[in-house]
Amino acid sequence: MSKESDEQLMLAVQTGALEKLNELCERYQKRIYNYCLKSVLDADDSADLTQNIFIRVLKYRKSYKPGSNFEFWLFQIARNQVKDHFRKMKVHRDQFQAADVLPDHADDSDEEQQEREQRLMQALSLLPEEKRELLVLSKFEGMKYEQIAALKSTSVSAVKVQVHRTIKQLKELYFEIKS
Incomplete structure (x- = not known):
């Protein structure tokens, strides 16, 4: 694993070095999965959401602003993905x-x-x-x-x-x- 900062890796991803996304995934996959698991309380859904979050990171890589905190940007994506999940599933409290x-x-x-x-x-x-x-x-x-x-x-x-x-x-x- 390189010693590049998250921000440096994300800037490399933005400029086309897509292999750098693997390193960001390795750094954050467990935290994002745990965030999803504790939010939706379903292991399979959490795994799917985690994968979708990193797909969104790739898809929306151009929206990352140089100099901004990568972790904050990533958790904004994760939070939106979890909210989308609840909206799609129309989950109610008693169904958890x-x-x-x-x-x-x-x-x-x-x-x-x-x-x-x-x-x-x-x-x-x-x-x-x-x-x-x-x-x-x-x-x-x-x-x-x-x-x-x-x-x-x-x-x-x-x-x-x-x-x-x-x-x-x-x-x-x-x-x-x-x-």
Whole structure:
């Protein structure tokens, strides 16, 4: 893997060095997949969405602005792809299914930990799409509130309040679920 920055690789992709996209895919595939998995809660759909996101990166490579943050641009594409998925599927909250296994912890042998994760995913699935997205971006993907505010075209303080309220709601849902 080269030591080129994401931005340098994307600029190379823009100018026709399409093989550089492979390196960007290697760097971000797992994060994008996990973002999709925690958003749509279906492993097969997440894999399809991840693939479609990188296809869109290639298709819309000319829209990337030199000097801008590649990760932010990529997550904008991912966010739009997830929203398109929900629009196409017309999924309602009661149709969500919790993922069987979280890839990050697939070899975890602690049954209690797996049970807690399963209950967390189930509670997460009960949240409305917008609230779930906030938690996925802030807590699972580690995005800063400033980045989320820019993605959602809102203020940082609004994001902080929404995240706080969503965590409180998730906590209530988590403890309502019987183990």
